[in-house]
Amino acid sequence: MFGNLKRILVAGAVTLLMAGCTVIPDGDGSRPDGGGPVITQPTGPSDAVLPEDEGRHRVALLVPMSGSNADVGQSIANATTMALLDTGAENLRITTYDTGGGAGAAASRAIADGNRLILGPLQRDNVGAVLAQARAADVPLITFSNDTTVARNDVFVMGHVPEQSVVRTVNFAIDEGARHFAILAPRGDYGNRTTSAAEAAVLARGGSIVDVQRYDRNNTSIISAAERLAAQGGYDTVLIADSARLAALAAPRLKDAGDDLPSIIGTELWSRQDSLLTVPSMRNGWFAAVPDDRFRQFASSYESRFGEQPFRIATLGYDAVLLTLRLTRDWRPGTDLPAGLLTDDGGFLGLDGVIRFQSNGVGERTMEVRQIGNGVFTVVSPAPTSF
Known part of the structure; x- marks a missing residue:
């Protein structure tokens, strides 16, 4: 079922081809020959679940398996x-710990069980509680959050x-002739981050910021x-740093319709938003x-199984998991x-393209630029395949 999901991990000039394997549609996830990976889901371990292992790396997955985000946590698991x-x-033992009942408690169990790497947590608000348990044991975190403010030399931000996204799009727009920008962004953390990024990127390229309008996240306010x-004018490009639904109201x-200017640009929130x-x-x-190509293949295989x-x-x-396998070589x-293993300058290639972690813990990604067409998205600037 998953033989077509072979993946390449990249670190510098060294590549590793990941081979597919046979999957049994039902059962506990083990292979018919008794070998292969050890998967413990969805609850924390007991002595019987986690025997002493000298040949496998113990890795903890900390995601919500209960509560309002349980569906997201289950999808990641x-x-x-x-x-x-x-x-x-065959050299990994990944155990899932539910952060729904408390991220700190989940991290404490994971550390006590001998895990030497934590994948998670999902939410930035949980990073502090997990780190409080993990740092004393010298266990690094690879969090699924996209908030760079939680990044540290032992907290690596893997989210998009x-x-x-904003910097990539602004630079593409400038390459296409944009010079004078306006920004439409919501009040709050997301709006602050995207506005600051856009302003810095525009000024770095010699462009100008004509106007910035902030609003509360509701229909009337963004309109x-x-x-x-529109009354201000004087710009050739507008960044709408919000969801597809609200962008469609503002545009x-x-x-x-049909006018060339102003150009409308957005953020990663528009990805896969067919509306x-x-x-x-x-x-x-x-x-x-x-890049979205590998996700489509992944989603098809995921649906076939789950x-x-x-x-x-x-x-x-x-x-x-692919990154963890790359780490196990050393x-x-x-x-x-x-x-230093997590901060390889060459990065690695996964489903979401190339990523590398900087020394400050921020994951740097290559991104593609897409254009909204009549019924179809078109990639107008492919994501680089290396740094």
């Missing part, structure tokens, strides 16, 4: 299972960072903010996101993860 089965990894921008206030394809005033808009579509963020679980089971 399923993706890690797929990655283990797909690669036939919106600032990187009023867009009308204020008709900024330009008429944009039906809004004439959004036509020819640009946004940057991680009977439903994965959350888009589930690829982070799959890629975290990491002896039962020992602390050697310093």
Whole structure:
């Protein structure tokens, strides 16, 4: 089932081809020959579940398996299972710990059970509680959050960072002739981050910021903010740093359907949002996101096994396993993860394209730029395949 999901891990000039494996549709996830990966889901371990292992790396997956985000956590956990089965990894033991009842308690159990690497948590608000348990034991975190403020030399942010999407799109727009920008962004953390990133990127390239309008996240507020921008004028490009739904409400206030200017640009929030394809005033808009080709293949295989579509963020679980396998080439089971292994300049290639962790813990990704067309998204600037 998953033989077509072979993946390449890249570190510098060294490549590793991950082979597929046979999957049994039902049962506990083990292979018929008794070998292969060890998968413990969905609850924390007991002595019987985690015997002493000298040949396997113990890795903890900390995601919500209960509470309001349980569906997302389950999707990530399923993706890690797929990655283990797909690669036939025999040197990993990944155990899932539920953060729904408290991230600190989940981390404490994971550390006590001898895990030497934590994949998670999902939410930035949980990073502090997990880190409080993990740092004393010298156990690093690879969090699925996209908030760079939680990044440290022992906390690595694997999520798709919106600032990187904005910078990629702004630079593409400038390459296409944009010079004078306006920004339409919501009040709050996401709006602050995307606005700051856009302003810095524009100024770095010699462009100008004509106007910035902020608003509360509701229909009336964004329409009023867009009308204020339209009255201001003097710009050739507008960044709408919000969801596809709200962008579609604002765009008709900024330009008429069929007009070339102003250009409309957005963020990674527009990825896979087909509703944009039906809004004439959004036509020819640009946004940057991680490459999507591998996700479509992953989603098809995921649905075949689990009977439903994965959350888009589930690829982070799959890629975290691929990255962990890459680390095991230079990491002896039962020992602390050697310093510096996670900050290889060459990075690695996963479902979401190439990523590398900087020394400050921020994951840097290559992104593609897509254009909104009449019923279809077109890649107008492919993601680089290396750094």
